[in-house]
Amino acid sequence: MYVDALLTTHADVGTPVAWCDVNATRMSYYDERVRAAYGPDAPLPGRYRPDDFDALLEDVRPDAVIVTSPDWTHHRYVVAALEHGSDVVVEKPLTTSVDKAKAIAAAARESSADLVMTFNYRYSPRNSTVKQLILDGAIGDVTSVHFEWVLDTSHGADYFRRWHREKDRSGGLLVHKATHHFDLVNWWLDDVPATVFALGGLRFYGAENAKARGLGPRPVRSRDDAGRAADPFALDLAADDTLRRLYLEAEGDDGYIRDQDVFGEGITIEDNLNVLVGYERGASLSYTLNAHSPWEGYRVAFNGTAGRLEIEVVESAHKARDAGADVERVRRKGTRIVLQRHWEPAVEVPVPDSPHGAHGPHGHGGGDRLLLDDVFRGPGDDPLGRPAGAADGFRSVAVGLAGNESLVTGRPVPVASLGLPLRADELRPASAP
Numbered sequence: 001m002y003v004d005a006l007l008t009t010h011a012d013v014g015t016p017v018a019w020c021d022v023n024a025t026r027m028s029y030y031d032e033r034v035r036a037a038y039g040p041d042a043p044l045p046g047r048y049r050p051d052d053f054d055a056l057l058e059d060v061r062p063d064a065v066i067v068t069s070p071d072w073t074h075h076r077y078v079v080a081a082l083e084h085g086s087d088v089v090v091e092k093p094l095t096t097s098v099d100k101a102k103a104i105a106a107a108a109r110e111s112s113a114d115l116v117m118t119f120n121y122r123y124s125p126r127n128s129t130v131k132q133l134i135l136d137g138a139i140g141d142v143t144s145v146h147f148e149w150v151l152d153t154s155h156g157a158d159y160f161r162r163w164h165r166e167k168d169r170s171g172g173l174l175v176h177k178a179t180h181h182f183d184l185v186n187w188w189l190d191d192v193p194a195t196v197f198a199l200g201g202l203r204f205y206g207a208e209n210a211k212a213r214g215l216g217p218r219p220v221r222s223r224d225d226a227g228r229a230a231d232p233f234a235l236d237l238a239a240d241d242t243l244r245r246l247y248l249e250a251e252g253d254d255g256y257i258r259d260q261d262v263f264g265e266g267i268t269i270e271d272n273l274n275v276l277v278g279y280e281r282g283a284s285l286s287y288t289l290n291a292h293s294p295w296e297g298y299r300v301a302f303n304g305t306a307g308r309l310e311i312e313v314v315e316s317a318h319k320a321r322d323a324g325a326d327v328e329r330v331r332r333k334g335t336r337i338v339l340q341r342h343w344e345p346a347v348e349v350p351v352p353d354s355p356h357g358a359h360g361p362h363g364h365g366g367g368d369r370l371l372l373d374d375v376f377r378g379p380g381d382d383p384l385g386r387p388a389g390a391a392d393g394f395r396s397v398a399v400g401l402a403g404n405e406s407l408v409t410g411r412p413v414p415v416a417s418l419g420l421p422l423r424a425d426e427l428r429p430a431s432a433p
Contacts, residue, residue, distance in 0.1 A: 002066050002089075003030055005372045007037035013376040018046040018060045020053055020077075025250035053077060057084040064089060071176055072169045075100035082111035089116045089375055093179040094393035096171035098401055098418050101394060105421050108390050109429050116375060117393040119183045122386040123370040126335045126351045130300070130311055131188055131384050133349065138339055139304030142189055145285045146301045149181055150293035152316050156271070157233055159291060160205040160262040161222075165269055167404075172269040174198065174407075175400035178289055181298075182277075183388065183396035185287075188302075190385075191279040192395060192422050196402035197412040200273035204292040210263035218263045232319070235259045275403050276412075294318065295331055307341035391424045398422060 006016055016034065019027045024047070031044050048056040050073070056062075057080060065081040067074055067090040075095045081088045082104075094117065095101050108115050121127055134142060151159075159177070164170040186193065203209065210218055222234035237248040237259050247258035271292060277285040296316035302309040317331045340346035374380075379387035398420050402413040421427045 001368060002068070003033060005376065007033060009369070010372060010376045014063065016045045017062055018048060018056050020048045020050060020056055022050060023250050023253045025253050026246055029245055053080055057081065057086065062086050067091060070163055070169060071096045071171060075103050078104050078115065079107040082107040082113050082115065085111065085113050087114045087116070089118060090393070091118055093171060093175050093397045093400065095397065096169070096175055098420065101397060101420050105394065105427065108427050115390040117388040117390065118371060118375060119180065119388045119392065120368050120371045121180050121184055122187055122388065125353070126311065126313060126337065127184060128384055128386070129337060129349060129351050130309065133309055133339065134188055134302070138307070139302060139309050139341065140306030142283050142302050142304050144283060144303045145185055147181060147185060147285060147298070148288045149298040150296060151291045152293050152296035152319055153232065154319050155296055155316070156291035156293065157205070157262045159269070160267055161235060161260050162258060165260070165267045167268040170269065171400060172404060173289055173291060174273055174275070174403045175397060178287070179396045179400055181287065182399040183392060185285050186392070186395050187385070189279060189283055191281050191283060193277050193399050193415050194280045195278040195412050195414055196399055196406055197276045198273065198403035198406040200270040200407060202267060202270055203272045205262045205271050206267040207263060207265045215263060218261045220261060220264060221257055222259050222261055233262050277399055307339065310338045312336050389424060390427055391421060394420045395422045
């Protein structure tokens with residue numbers, strides 16, 4: 001997404017000057033995109049491996065570093081870039097552990113460079129509409145929120161094929177995926193999470209669940225299964241040009257397997273999660289995440305002192321074995337926002353169309369292009385406060401980290417006990433006024 005933007009819609013901002021990756025095949029893939037944009041003789045970005053990242057910063061002295069590496073490695077690039085004075089744009093989640101988060105906080109306090117989080121769901125017109133209604137006082141003061149997110153057996157299953165399946169690498173779905181959702185609630189409420197309690201477990205994917213349901217022996221990779229054509233959980237990397245080039249043809253460089261079987265051994269993340277969050281100003285959140293639903297989307301209900309606000313988003317209505325099936329006969333893709341004030345009938349609130357459609361360019365409800373404008377050109381005057389900074393990154397990941405601690409201890413966790421900066425002023429140097 002970022003490379004394509006710098007080569008096309010945001011080419012006026014600057015050009016990619018270096019890649020840092022463990023995989024030469026993937027870097028070559030993006031070299032091709034540079035040549036396609038600038039011509040066959042265009043100079044290519046420099047190439048560096050992760051161990052040479054400090055050399056990259058010294059050699060190239062980039063204006064900004066965009067961190068899209070696996071979650072557990074974010075801190076090493078964020079910290080080094082901030083120490084060298086380069087601005088940092090980091091994909092969610094900020095990081096995966098309290099210690100790594102504290103290292104980022106220390107570097108942020110000592111650096112004059114900016115740290116920007118990319119929470120693109122804030123920019124989706126439907127979520128922005130909800131924010132505006134809350135700001136307008138449509139339901140008064142929000143007292144409680146119920147948030148249900150369901151991932152279908154395509155998207156949800158994909159987290160169990162990749163490195164995300166290992167909790168020490170991704171932080172589990174409470175960190176990797178739900179950080180998006182916790183940020184939305186933090187932003188909608190403009191409040192700071194104070195207490196977290198969580199329950200959950202691996203109930204559907206994984207080897208033990210497969211055995212309990214009588215699925216029989218499973219392959220290490222879906223391509224190893226002779227009957228994979230009949231397996232709806234199998235992923236054919238060769239059938240998709242991008243997956244083939246970025247992963248299947250790149251395996252020889254680093255040995256990374258993109259299509260591990262979702263019912264195999266070694267999965268340590270949860271696929272069913274429930275979280276309660278208490279906020280400083282008194283509102284509460286009940287949150288549910290399921291990663292094996294037959295449809296994908298989310299429902300959020302806000303209870304307030306003056307009424308109730310509900311949003312339902314169906315992103316994927318049905319995953320059919322038969323491509324010709326009527327996949328939207330009952331559940332239809334789309335968004336519905338309903339507002340009902342006390343003693344008044346319910347009304348449906350229209351959602352403004354994205355200028356780029358729900359999925360383009362880049363997607364996420366049409367929000368990606370708006371986010372890219374803020375990331376590359378600088379945020380303007382936004383009454384909704386959509387641009388996210390370092391404090392927003394810490395605030396969202398803190399809920400997931402506290403939730404993970406609660407899963408282990410079985411007790412509520414005060415967010416303050418993590419020792420992370422949750423407000424912008426907490427990221428200023430100790431000597432600053």
